[in-house]
Amino acid sequence: MKIRIKFSKGGSMKFIGHLDTMRYFQKAMRRADIDIAYSTGFSPHQIMSFAAPLGVGITSEGEYLDIEVHSTRSTEASLSALNAAMVEGFTVKDYRRLKDDSKTAMSIVSCADYTLTFREGYACPLSPEALREGLHAFYEVPAEIPVIKKTKKSEKTIDLKQLLYDFQVLEDEGDEVHPKFYLKLSTGSLDNLKPEFLMEHFYRFLGLDLKDFTFQVHRLDVYTGDKRNGFLSLNDMGTVIV
C-alpha cells in the first residue's frame, strides 16, 4: 500500500540537510510504529522516497515523502503517532493513501512555490511600488527571458518565462512595509529553477547587486501537472484514510 506524507520543516531545522532529513524520517517511522515495508537483501532499508530535496537553509510547509506499508491506521491516528515522534521544527501535516499504481512523487514533481522574505539585517532596496514596476517590466512584458545557466560541464541558454509560472510582490501586514516575493517555479529533475537564481537575474535587471543570504526562502507547496492543464498539489493526489 502506498502512502504519501506531507510535512513542514522550520526554525533551526532548516539547517538539517536532505540526507539527514531522510535518516531522521527513517528513525521516526520506527518510533511511530508505522508498518513500513523494507527492501529485501542483507541490509534491508525502508521503502521511502522524497519528492524534491530541500536545500539547506530553506524552510517549507509543503514537503513530501512516499512510503510503502504493509498495513496502516487511519490518517488521523497515523498523524498523531508521527507527530508524537517529531522534534520541534518538523510537523507531519498529512498522511494519505495513494493508488497502488501511483508513480513516486519524485518522478512527477513539476513545480513548487515559494515566498522570499528579507532576512534580518538585509533591507529591501526599493519601495513595493518600484518593485512591482520592475517586476512588470522584467516578467510580464517580455515574451521570453533568455538567461545563461551554467552547470559544471556546460552553459546553456534557458527561457525564464517558460519556467516561471508566477511572480508577485506581496506585502506583510503590519505597520511597517515589509515587501516579500511570491514565486512559482519549475522544479524537478528536468528544468529545475532555484529561487535564488531567478532573483539574481531580477536584481541584475533592476541594476542592483544581490548579496548572499538576502532572502529567507520558504517553500509553500510542491505540485505535479503543467501550465496548460493546471498544477495539482501532491497532497491532493492521495485520499484520507478513515
Next chain:
Amino acid sequence: MSKPALNDEILLTIDQPARYIGGELNMVKKDPKAVDIRFAMCFPDVYEIGMSHLGIQILYDMFNRREDVYCERVYSPWPDLHSVLKKQNIPLFALESQQPVRDFDFLGITVQYEMCYTNILQILDLSHIPLHAKERGEDDPIVIGGGPCTYNPEPIAEFFDLFYIGEGEVRYDALFSLYKICREEGQKREEFLRQAAHIPGIYVPSMYEVAYHADGTLKSFMPKYADVPARVEKQIVVEPDEAPYPARPLVPFIKATQDRVVLELQRGCIRGCRFCQAGMIYRPTREKTAERLKEYAKEMLKSTGHEEISLSSLSSSDYTQLEEIVNFLIENFHGKGVNISLPSLRIDAFSLDVMGKVQDIKKSSLTFAPEAGSQRMRDVINKGLTKELILEGAGAAFAGGWQKVKLYFMLGLPTETKEDMRAIAELANDIAVRYYEIPKDARNGKCQITISTSFFVPKPFTPLQWATMHTAEEYIEKARIVNDAVKAQLNRKSLKYNWHEADVTVLEGVLARGDRRVSAVIERAYEKGAIFDAWSEYFRNELWMEAFAETNVDIGFYTLRPRALDELFPWDFIDAGVTKDFLKREWETACAQKVTPNCRMQCAGCGAKKYGGGVCHENQD
C-alpha cells in the same frame, strides 16, 4: 525552540551546521531561569565523536532527572567555526539553550584521550573563561574534569578547579547539594572548593602542593591544609543494575560515529592485560543482568528509532550471559529492520554461529588482537591468547566462509627484541597458511590478512607504568623491521601491513605520565595553534616541539628515563582501587615473562575487592 547563537550567515557558511543548533530528538528542554544549577557537559572533540560517547549520555540523563539542574551539551567547534568565533568574538555556547557557557555554574569536561588536551584549552578560551583555575573569579563556572585521563590529572591540573575521579553516577548529587548550600550561604568560590575536597572522589588541584627533587622527579605531593585528604579515592557504581541508564538517549541528525543503541554489558575486565589502563582502572568487573539489558534494549530501540544495536564492554566474551542476550536480540530484532552489531568477540563456535547470522560473511572480517607477535612477548603483557587458539579460531572461521582477518599488535613493549617484532609477520603468515590448507575447490580465492601495529604508550595505574619508551626514530625502525619481515613471508601477497605515526606516540607518552610542569607545554602549544591533535590532518608536531623547547621541558625525562621501582609518581595520590604493591608485583612478574590468571580463575589480590561488589565477590555467598 531556542534562537541559534549563530546567525544564518555563519551557519550557512560553515561545515555541518547541525553540529551547533541542538534540537535533537530526546534533547532535554528546561527553562534555564527555573533551575538552581546550570551544567555544561563537554566532550572536547567534534560533535560526531562527542555525541557517540555513552558516558555523557548517562550523565546528561541523570543530571536532568533532577529538577534543580539543567544539563546542556558543548562540543569542540570545528576549526572553521573556531576562526569565526575568534574573529567575531562570539562566546562559546551550549547547544540546548544556545546561551554562553561562561554563564553556567559548572563546565564539566570529559577527558577521554591525551590528544584532546589542547581542545580543552580551546573550549575555555572560546568560552571566555580564564585558562588557569587560579585566575577565575566568582562569576566563572566551576570547571570540573572526569574520565580516564584524570587518573593522571597533573598535566592538566592547572586548568581545572576540580576533578572527579571515578564513575560519575556516584557523587555528583553530593557535589550539587554542597554547591547549593555554599551559594545560599554566600560562600566564595575558594570556600566551596575547599569543602568539595572532602567529598570522596573529588580532587581539587589548588589544595595540594608539589615539590621536586633536584633530578626532576617528584619529591612530595601534599595537601596544603590538614582537613584536605591526602588520597583521593576512585568512586564506582557497585551494583550496575541499579545505576541510572538513559532510556531515551539523544539521537543526532547528522551521522555520529555511534549511530546506534549501545548496550553496556558490564564495566571492567577480568583479564588483567598489563598494558591496558581501562582493564585496571575500571576494576572490579561488574556485570549487568541479562534481564535488565533486555528491558533497556527494547526501550532504547523504541525511543530512538535506531536501526542498529551494539553491545559494549571491554571484553564481551567474558560476559557470563552473553549467549542469552545475543540470542534475545537476534530473536526479537533480527530481520525487523534492526541490525545487530557485535563487538569483537573471542572466535569460537558460538561467536562464529551468531556472526554468520547477523553479518555478511563475504564482506565482514574477523578481528584478533594478539597485541604481540611472540608467545614470550604476550606473556610479558599478560595477553592470554596463544598461537594455537588464534590458528584454531581462524581455521574454524575459514571453514565457515570468512576470508578476511584483521590483526592488531603493539610495538615498543618492554623487553621487546627483533625476534618479537618479526614474530608478528610470522604469525600472520601462519594464519594465511591455515587458509591455504583448505582445498582449492572448497575455498573462495585468496585470503586477506591486515596487520596493524600501534606503538605502546605506558599508562598510569598499569603494571607497565614503569616502562621506558623510545624515540620516534626508534619506533619507525621497529615498524620497518616488521615491514621487512612481512615482505619476506611466503604468503606476503595475502598480507597487508599498516603502522601508526610515531610522533603522536611520543607526545602521548609525555602527556600520559606527565606532571604539573607539562601544563606549560600544552598551553604554549595551544597558543601556537595546536588544536584537534587527535586528527592526523590537524596534528602539527612542529608546534609541540617548539612548545617543549620554549618552556624548557625535556621530552626524554618523561619518555626515555628509566623509573625506579620506588619513584613517587604524580598520580600516586589517587587510590584507583588497584594498589601500587599489586602493580609492582605485576611489573616484576611481567619482566619475568610470567602470566597472571584472570579474576575468575584466581584472584590476584589487586585491591579492588574492597569495593564490595563485582567479580571479586562472585560465588562467594
